[in-house]
Amino acid sequence: NAGVTQTPKFQVLKTGQSMTLQCAQDMNHNSMYWYRQDPGMGLRLIYYSASEGTTDKGEVPNGYNVSRLNKREFSLRLESAAPSQTSVYFCASRVGGGAQETQYFGPGTRLLVL
Amino acid sequence: RKEVEQDPGPFNVPEGATVAFNCTYSNSASQSFFWYRQDCRKEPKLLMSVYSSGNEDGRFTAQLNRASQYISLLIRDSKLSDSATYLCVVDNYGQNFVFGPGTRLSVLP
Numbered sequence: 001n002a003g004v005t006q007t008p009k010f011q012v013l014k015t016g017q018s019m020t021l022q023c024a025q026d027m028n029h030n031s032m033y034w035y036r037q038d039p040g041m042g043l044r045l046i047y048y049s050a051s052e053g054t055t056d057k058g059e060v061p062n063g064y065n066v067s068r069l070n071k072r073e074f075s076l077r078l079e080s081a082a083p084s085q086t087s088v089y090f091c092a093s094r095v096g097g098g099a100q101e102t103q104y105f106g107p108g109t110r111l112l113v114l
Numbered sequence: 115r116k117e118v119e120q121d122p123g124p125f126n127v128p129e130g131a132t133v134a135f136n137c138t139y140s141n142s143a144s145q146s147f148f149w150y151r152q153d154c155r156k157e158p159k160l161l162m163s164v165y166s167s168g169n170e171d172g173r174f175t176a177q178l179n180r181a182s183q184y185i186s187l188l189i190r191d192s193k194l195s196d197s198a199t200y201l202c203v204v205d206n207y208g209q210n211f212v213f214g215p216g217t218r219l220s221v222l223p
Contacts, residue, residue, distance in 0.1 A: 033211075040122070042201070042215040043158070058210065090157055100146045100165075103211055105157035 004106035023091030032074035118214035137202030146205035
């Protein structure tokens with residue numbers, strides 16, 4: 001079991017460029033999440049998908065779009081990258097919404113927008 | 115006021131010391147609570163869940179005080195390998211985790 005995988009590991013973009021961050025999980029989890037982590041800020045939720053076919057905004061959705069392609073895959077798209085989107089992006093998954101269910105994280109994507 | 119607050123530290127302690135972290139949360143309806151550990155430039159990983167009655171896992175003890183809305187983590191006999199950032203996590207409504215900013219721990223030889 002690979003758990004949660006993310007690609008790419010690193011990316012440098014110029015302002016205005018677009019890109020898609022890929023995430024996949026092989027644990028048959030229903031829920032998937034995208035977070036960003038900035039120094040001193042902790043992890044902040046961008047978007048989440050409670051189940052295949054549904055997506056919802058989190059705390060900081062502006063400038064991002066997501067697609068829950070199937071149960072395994074949840075992608076995050078930056079249509080026009082801005083320097084403020086320089087961050088580390090983590091994808092996570094979880095069985096569902098039950099009490100005491102934990103989230104499992106991918107290794108992260110480090111994004112630099114110049 | 116942030117929904118989950120932690121002292122950012124750093125806590126610098128010698129090997130073998132006992133260290134405690136506290137975390138406060140603002141949403142009284144929060145359902146589940148966790149401590150995650152994050153090593154430098156790595157993803158967060160579950161350290162332990164926090165149960166109402168308190169729970170222990172080896173050298174780690176977690177406590178929950180719902181009345182005062184705080185969670186604690188106690189680490190006994192600190193090891194060099196315990197050096198990391200410890201994230202307090204609160205689960206609201208069974209869907210969304212809210213992460214604290216983390217507390218940095220450095221265990222010194």
